[in-house]
Amino acid sequence: MAVTDQQRRAYVASQAADARVNVELQTEDMILNIGPQHPATHGTLRVVANLDGEQVVWADVVCGYMHRGYEKLTEVRTYPQITTLVNRIDWLSSFANEVPFILAAEKLMEIEAPPRAQYIRTILFELARIANITLFIGTMGADLGAITPVFYAFRDRERVLNQIEAVTGGRFHPNFDRIGGLKDDLPRGWIDETKAVMNRVREFCDELEELLMGNEIFQARTRGIGVIPAEVGLSYGLSGANIRASGIDWDLRRDQDLPLAWKDLDWKVWTHPDGDSFARFWVRLQETREASKMVDQMLDGLPAGSIQAKVPRIIKVPAGEAWVHTENPLGEMGYYIVSQGGLGPFRCKIRSASFNNVSVLPWVLRGTYVPDIITILASLYFILGDIDR
């Protein structure tokens, strides 16, 4: 049966009317720039969010405002000079950056630091972790509108930084690790002081647990927000507490054989099955407490002896390739060093944790609401220097 002209005209008119209504209801997408200067980005990261109403349609992350080209610079420096550079990658836990680099050079040279040096390295590594994550615990609250925790965090982090400064001379950039050992031994009285500080760190964790985690607003803003399934996280290369909060029981301190003290200690890897912002916060808080216990154990079991293995005065690393990664406060950090037998590396690929951790943002921000962007940025926890290198 043929469609009459009248029917056809009525159909076209109704379609046109629908289209008019749709056009009137449709709001134009809005581009919202978060950063480069925004408190929640902790530096200069820019998130471009395309919003439909309050909801994110797509988000793009713009980084590179702080790119310093360390991979190129390592090629014109000697191995001992490079620790100064890598200090500045993740500047809140600088000593932890030095360790995998030094270990990679030592792996190629086939030397190992003496046990005492290994222990002191691990102690400083864990102190760096505590200093770093303490600040996260505070700023996570600040980003969500709770101002008090950040003051507590700065206060108690300072005690840890004082201990790091007492050994290395630097609060932020220790530059203390040497190929084959360390620059100096521990100062007198340091062990007792550090134990007192570790007690304080555990008290801080308890305080923050009461202040934040039981808080109804905090829970409402973090539970179920920014859920990252384990397989997506792995595919993006999420590491550290971010992937442990998605239920992956993986910690490079435990799961590989490195010449460091972790294998001698009694400790636990914390995981959380939820994969949301709350889980990430929870895992990091547990890790801080765990790290303080590890430092106590290491201070009790500190071996005596030399802190420096025998190395040539001018350090030449034999030709070869080595990859060493460690569990840094922000996640997996690794160095792929290609040596051709010279005084400096031929190529040094720096794999930093935050770069991969942030690359998941376009995926996880899709479909979230504007206030949740801040929560997710805060809970993924990145350091700008660690993204931009």
Add this chain to the structure above:
Amino acid sequence: MSSADTEEQQDQTAVEADGAAANAARQQLLDELKAALGDAVVGEHIQGGDLWIRVPASEWRRTAEACKSTGLDYFDFLSGLDWMPSAPNPEDAETLSVEPEADADEAPDAEEAAEAEAEHEAEPQPSEAGTVAAYETAEGEPDGGWATGVAGGETRFQVFARFHSPRRKLGVTVKADLDDEAPTVASIHDIYFGAEWHERETWEMYGFVFEGHPDLRHIYLPGEFEGFPLRKDFPLLAREVKPWPGIVDVEDLPAAEEARQDAAINAAQEGAETEGGS
């Protein structure tokens, strides 16, 4: 001296035993990868608890899929290598490469260096002809063979990536040779999502084109940036303008400030200079 030697030997055997256990797991992974990839594995290397394989660029995607299906579901990184011999700064070569053999003052270091070299050469290396020999030719004659690293290689450019398995607790470094003139390789961003950013970074740093990448644009550098900074023939401008002083910083101070320095510091600096120059 002899007791120290024995201790060293014991340590060495212990290390080797540990390494053997670790290498067995890696050998198994290598066998699985070979079963999945067949002849595509053109180079392999197991050393020091690490595993490398090399595949042709045309098999890059298939390798990533094979790695993912063998349980290596964690994406570590992806980047590039430029094997062109580098002399970023001629003065570097003079000040930095202190030749121990040529200098009487460095005699102890020379011995140690020679020992280290001898040890290195004595190591069992499956692709020895491709590595150690290649390094030597690269040092000996500037336009001779280039060093191409472990697992071998034939071209100037290589793309390399690392995949890891948190469950099996081991990983693999995969390399592929790329064409010198037009380095092109397939994108793996839909197999490992994290590769999307790493491919953008590698593209801007090395100029490798990743076919099938949805959005190949600058990630670190400004959009109008020209050149590929991590290539060895890209000059480091800071070094062109002011040569790197070398091991000891011998930068001259402005005259006025220098006058204010006290004599002790000057003397110390001079001492350091002569030491560094020797």
